[in-house]
Amino acid sequence: MPLVDAAVLEELEEELAGTGLAQRFARDYAAMWDQRYTRLAAAVEEHDGDSALDAAISLKISSAMVGGTRLARLAELLEAMIRRGDFAQAQELMRQVAREGGLTITELRSSYIFDTGRGPAGQGPATQGPAN
Known part of the structure; x- marks a missing residue:
């Protein structure tokens, strides 16, 4: 299974009539990774079922x-574990x-999110998430 399926991004771009919204969505997704991961990890650590399920x-x-x-597949597995209370x-x-x-964020930044003149996404290197 690939990290990033380019066909999904191409389809999203086509659905949005090539307006650049798909690339902006991917850029926002990458920019929010640390926050999203931290929220999910905290909810799982605290056994907060509702927050963990939402995240x-x-x-x-x-x-x-x-x-x-x-x-996405890992998140689906995680969702099932949370629903079971595991x-x-x-x-x-x-x-x-x-x-x-x-x-995934590194792949998106290197292969899809480009901001000319400043490298992928116009940002520094992708983070790998907390090492816990």
Whole structure:
């Protein structure tokens, strides 16, 4: 399964009539990664089922929209664990979510989000998420 499915991004771009909104959505998605991961990790750590479920579903949907297939699949697995109340296993999965999330953001920035003159996304290097 690829980190980022370019066909999903191309389809989104076509649906939005090439307006650049798809690229802006992907840029915003990348910019929000650290905040999104931190919120999810805290909710899982605190066994806050409602917040964890909300964050996992948000990650699943937004990742799928930018073609982040592996991360969307992990978020789907995490969602199932949270629904079962299996926070111990969910905490273990968060390490993989952090790693795959960082790789997904790096891939998006290097292959899709470009801001001419300033490198991918006009930002510094992608983060890999907290190492917990």
